[in-house]
Amino acid sequence: MTKGKKITIWILAIVLAVIVGTVGTVYFYGNHLFNKLEKVEIDKEDIGITEEVQEKLSQYSNSIINIALFGVDAVDGDVGRSDSIMIATIDTVHKKLKLTSIMRDSYVAIDGHGNDKLNHAYAFGGPQLAIKTLNENFDLNIENFASVNFETLPKIIDELGGIELNIDADELEYINGYIAHLNNINGTSEPAIESTGIQHVSGTQALAFCRIRYTSGGDYKRTERHREVLTEIFKKIETMPVTSYPSLLSEILPMVNTSLGYSDILELGTEVLKLGDSNLQLERFPLDDYCEGKMISGIYYLTFDKEVTVEQLHNYIFEDKITW
Incomplete structure (x- = not known):
């Protein structure tokens, strides 16, 4: 990639949207552009990261960053269900970017709502509860998110x-x-x-x-x-001239909700720039051999082997090992 076309992909917004700019563009336009983001505060004391998980994953706290991505189906101001759920991983240890889908019908425990489909957590309690549900069911340490309504995808x-x-x-x-x-x-x-x-x-x-x-x-x-759509968005942005980024960002940023601040975005963007999007790796969980569809009280759910799935997911995200 030429110097003039180096791209900082600072956050992957479901798959469904990518907020992109050069490092120079971000610094030059700064808060003028990023004030357009819909900033959502997350209570970091209530996101389901247990002391055990925190201790287990502490060695990765500064080197492997996970961000929850939600593609939300919502109309008329409703919160909506997160019908696309992904984890974006910036892995500076193994020099990779990872985009991991979590099946939306996964049968999980949702705090205050019993067992239900994973995608219902966002409808029940917005990104706060959705992050908490991912952390509690998959022993993760996610603290931040980005979301975009599916209705904005055509505009992007x-x-x-x-x-x-x-x-x-x-x-x-x-x-x-x-x-x-x-x-x-x-x-x-x-x-x-x-x-x-x-x-x-x-x-x-x-x-x-x-x-x-x-x-x-x-x-x-x-x-x-x-x-596939997200990957093609990456490719398309790579071919665009740098001079078009400010107007693109100006249109896209208002469509995104995120808990990330301006300084977070710059820091993450710098790390992604070092890695390059050619290192993007895609996967989804639970895996076929460890889950099955079941009708429970007349509703379809995807049940899965939690212990095995958590182990496989951790090996993939944190250890960069494929154990299946």
Whole structure:
């Protein structure tokens, strides 16, 4: 990457959005741009990090940073469910960036609400409870988050001039129904996708792609589509001239909620710049062999082997080991 096109990816916002700028752009525009972010305070005393977990993970506290990412389906000011849940990891020990999906239907304990789907935690108590639920069920030490409403995804992608997606036959069967539905509710007129293969898609078409639920692979494939869209956003931003970053940031930042402060963003951005987004690694949990769908009281949940999943997740995020 040339010096003029070095990019600081300071936070990955679900997958669904990437807040990007050069180090020079961030410092030059500073608070003028980042004041556009919707800052959300998180009570660090109530995020479910036990003393045992804190002690176990203390060795990584400054070298492996985890940030929760939530893609939220919300309308008319509602909090909404986090239908995309990821953990962004900045791993300066193994020199990697990791983006880990956690299955939204995972059957977990939610403080004050019993056992339920993981994605309900955000609806019950916003990012505070969603972070706490991740920490308590997966023995993590997450302190910060970024979220974006799925409804803003088309605006973000359209600001980038669209992205490239590889549409397979299964996806083609369903995507146009979602495009038509989005056109109907938003008053847009985006065209249908006519064929399989690499397609240049608009924001509405990309959101339709993210919302496909019924292809083979089910929700596992759906989380893969979310990661694919995020990866393509990375690629598109890399090709943009540096001079376009300020206007892009000005449009995107108001769409993002985060607990990160300006200094946090600069510090994380500097670390990401050192690593480079070519080191981005993608995974999702629970893994196939350690979970199964079950009907409980007439509702579908994804049950999983917690002990094994926590061990696998920790090995992957903190030790950079694949133990399956």
